[in-house]
Amino acid sequence: MPSAFSAVSDSGRPAPSSLWRDGDFRRLWLGQTASQLGEHATLVVLPLFAVLTLNAGAGQVGVLRAVGQAPILLLSLFVGAWVDRWRTRTVMVLTDIGRTLALGAASVAGLFGWLGLPALLVVAIVVGTLSVFFDVAYQASLVRLVKRDQLVRGNSALEGSRSVAQIGGPALGGTLVTLLSAPIAAASSALFFALSFLSIRRIHRTESIPERSERPPRVWQRIHEGLRFVVSDTSLRAVCLASAAFQFSFAAMMTVYLLFLPRELQLSGTAVGLALAATGPGALVGSMLAARLPGRFGHGVVLVSAAALGDGVLLCVPALHGPSAATVAALLAVNFVFGAGSQLVNVTVMAVRQAVTPDGMQGRTAATITFVGMGLTPLGSLLGGFLAGEWGLRTSLVVTATGMMLSPVLMALSPLARLGRALPALQDVPTTAARIQVPETSLRETGGSSPGDVG
Template identity: 85%
Template sequence: MPSASSPSPVPSVPSSLWRGRDFRSLWVGQTASQLGEHTSLLVLPLFAVLTLDAGAGQLGALRAVGQAPILLLSLFVGAWVDSWRTRTVMVLADAGRTLALGAAAVTGMLGLLGLPALFAVAFAVGVLSVFFDVAYQASLVRLVTRDQLVRGNSALEGSRSAAQIGGPALGGTLVSLLSAPIAAASSALFFALSFLSIRRIRHCESLPERTQRPPRIRCRIHEGLRFVIGDPSLRTVCLASAAFQFSFAATMTGYLLYLPRELHLSGTAVGLALAATGPGALLGSVLAARLPRRFGHGPVLVSAAALGDGAFLCVPALHGSSALTVAALLAVGFVFGAGGQLVNVTVMTVRQAVTPDGMQARVAATITFAGMGMTPLGSLLGGFLAEEWTLRTSLLVTAAAMLLSPVLMALSPLARLGRTLPAPAGCAAAPRSP
């Protein structure tokens, strides 16, 4: 694999990527899908809080139900996706999410969208999102060469940044000015656009040869787990991701209550505060294509995580709904978005570089399971703490806990990764767990 610090391929990579219709279709589809996801992530909680007057425990439970499929299904989905075309998986997932949110919009317009229906929609969208997210993370490796991974990931994560800008702001505005059903309908339209775009991918993916008696799914899951546990960098990514996602889920449950109830912000202001991570994430995507090749992947990971996660400690100090408070929230979101996106792109590039092609989906699913699988528990804890303590106190404690993630990375071999990424290990030689 060429050195990550080599400048020669950089000018040619974007043009070679964008000349391919398949990559453009993937980029457009993933952008639309992320817009739908980030819109719905705000629409459903705001509908529960502002329209149904949901309490902290109910909001935590709603978020946990939407996140539970990550914990329940990620490992199985990863083992399954490695044997199928990612395009097919993404198309079916988008079609399902379109139908689920479309049904939510219709029932909402008829006045039938209560908490039980919200729980059902959140769970269905969560299940399908697991399939889409695992498939899209594995799809890039099948579309581009390994020396294009950094630029390809930067482009895809940049689209996610754009979704972080537009999704929450659009969702909050539609809920405030129109209604939650219309906001849900906008999410369904984004997923429909993603469906149409990804269907245009014509690349014939190379899949592992199927034997007459393919390995049982349990064995395939075990192979993925053993590979991740045996690799020091991937093992650290799992631990740091679990610590961050657990704390972040707890923080966000309190945050979504703190903004409208403690700071008395409108739905539009809440959407803008959440959307502020988008411009920061755009900057993080740009920096992710440059900083690791200059300073090393490990130092960039630790520094970006510490800066981004630490920014949330400023939020509990804010009071009132003044312009200064909103400006401070925008600044916090920007810094958090920049640091978080820099970490996301760098981690994804490291993971893809050290993983053999035949295990990409399983490794992605294993890391998703270890990290995002903690979010339902974090959401429940956030709701519990917000009920037992004050919103300000619970937010301070959960935000401080987010700093455990950069500490774990700083104390691991991941922090010592340099400018050149290691080559992937062979599947047959995958290291065994201790």
């Protein structure tokens, strides 16, 4: 039986040396890209569905977003341990089917006027739960599909698609709602999941999974090792705190933002989508800057400066008034700067995390940081909805955007701010690496999704 890291076809021939000549990798990449686009478009489609079709209030939109994000907090650590024991292709195919059916049913019910807010909440939690399973599974699938020397290129392709989807998905969702109506937009999101299903189910390569022992694996022990490792390292602790502050405030701000643009500024769904899409070119610029600036000015200076600029520019949004061309242009500029600063921070933090983490702890470290950072997003969404209902949209946007500035402040007060041009080597952090012994079996783990989102 081939090992979990082998890449052998059903016929016994080795996989192609070039990833893009490998049909199974192309199928995984296409399926993952379609799934990520559907997932991130849905994050905007469902709230706009509630606002435009069901006339939902601020508090209800906050609850809807929180329900969809709750599975990240409740399930991510456990799903990471469970997926190792299953065939990832099966997990991804089943989750695609489930999300297609859930959004398809919501679309049909919406067209006939049968869909109320309680049913939309059920759809949100179903899609959110299945997305957690898919996101963990596609990362684990790569190490079972390609050779070890292809992992860097494979991860680069998959994570590049995820970044594009995070940027383009919400813009696509807003545009679909405007052009096609909310129910049809939900059906369009379902089509992305259907495309993912059709692509991934055509992966032919035999996938081996670790043999199951008679006793259940010690899931809690493995989770605890990852938590203890992150807590014991000062740099990783700072990443966790800054990520949690950013994601909590950003979730609250986005809940208000999605109400502020169509209601306070009276922008159409197309204008909202266009404004959100401006983060795409900004993120591209941020990625290019991340390859140069840390080596020239130091990782710490770049982290703090980029986070302060990217987060701080959002404080300009509450000063805007009316649906004029100048307002749309200002939103494009704000989101461009935000996208550039956020991507610059994300790439730099990812490099720092990987530098101070042993190979055998990479997966659990990424999952722990994702859990701590993203776990507070449901509470942030609830807070945003509450503030919008109690204080009004403009005041709430000022408060939540100001809260995002806590992230660069925490980084400035931490060891992250003192990082120089060269990244710390693993041997420079004996307080973590020496104290925690990593078993050989843990080398089967892969990195988490978006663990570096701290600014």
